[in-house]
Amino acid sequence: MSKLLVIADVKGDGIATPRGLELANKLGLNAEVYAFVYAPLSRLKVTAAEKAAIKKRLLAEREAEVGSRISKFSRDDQKVKLKVLWEKDVADWVSKKCSKSNYQMVVKTGSQTESFAHASTDWQLLRECPAPVVIVAEKKWRRTHLVMAALDLGSRLPAKKKLNADILRRAIELADAMSANLEIISAVEVPTLLDDLDLIDTHSYVEDAKEDMAPHVRALSKQFAIPEKNFVVKRGPVEKVIASQAAGRRAQIVVMGTVGRKGVKAKLIGNTAERVLTHLKTDILALKP
Missing domain, CATH: 3.40.50.620 (HUPs)
Structure with missing residues (x-):
């Protein structure tokens, strides 16, 4: 076993x-x-x-x-x-x-x-x-039944797409075992420098990003038999979007990917999972590619 x-x-x-x-x-x-x-x-x-x-x-x-x-x-x-x-x-x-x-x-x-x-x-x-x-988490929300999967729906890299699928499989397994609902969250992060200099139309940028994500959402929805309405895309920094959505929905556990880094770079530039941990107030399951 x-x-x-x-x-x-x-x-x-x-x-x-x-x-x-x-x-x-x-x-x-x-x-x-x-x-x-x-x-x-x-x-x-x-x-x-x-x-x-x-x-x-x-x-x-x-x-x-x-x-x-x-x-x-x-x-x-x-x-x-x-x-x-x-x-x-x-x-x-x-x-x-x-x-x-x-x-x-x-x-x-x-x-x-x-x-x-x-x-x-x-x-x-x-x-x-x-x-x-x-x-x-030592203290987390009670009396809720939700597993949340955090995906990078904006990436077309084969490794990221595979990781998305792995995250969903784990999240589905947990949701079934916990008799919980499943929700998928993804973020559209607007480049701060370009936004500050008014070099992009923020609304159009976000809508274009969501449109680009749509085929990926449809494919994952069909592959894993998950309703498309369970996929939520929001604008903002990845760590804040995930933490905010998890808090708002009172998720029991968030399943997400992480890329392991070593040495000084890891200490200076924490990966997404590390940044999420500083905001998140519930359990997190981190998977590597």
Whole structure:
């Protein structure tokens, strides 16, 4: 059976574990929960045996804590594997694990902080993890049943068109599993410089873009048996359009694509998924091309 990897929360209410177990159950996946512990013990003025005892104690406490959470939120017939690891670089470990084993997705609670000098685990996973990544929001809207797919309907690049199809497949799978409705959102971003200099007619630019998107919408509508009325196109920066539409429709999860970048460029110019995360207040499933 296919499987899902959950990164247990280090602290707080442990949103990733119950949300991950719920997703695994609804999608019919086995769940593997990995909890990480690390503390710099090298500077402690104790013997090697005492350091080993401290490490063993920390691992045992973490296992008990996460195990209790799993017992509380898993179903009686649900297969859940728990592993507690002494590891400092969580993102790197998870990325390597996913490159060696086939996971349908990785689930992690989102963190909205990052500095130039140190990329957070969220950003590292979005850029480097070979498996799709679900970043879950600690607080999100309740009592709504909507899955939202964010597509780039303006691109005619084969890779982007394939990614659009992959996003829709995942979104449909989630909507079916969650007994939710499906809506597709796409943005028409007007070039700010040209608009500021009055070099284009904004209304005409947007209408022309929507007209260019129409054949793509019709093709996807036919391919996936989705009513064309479920496709929504709005003007504005991609991240703001997606976040605004998700908030207005109270989407439970947004499925979208991301292009992983590495190095300084990634820290200076975050990809679309990273920018959306700073605005979005619900779960997001990010897929790579």
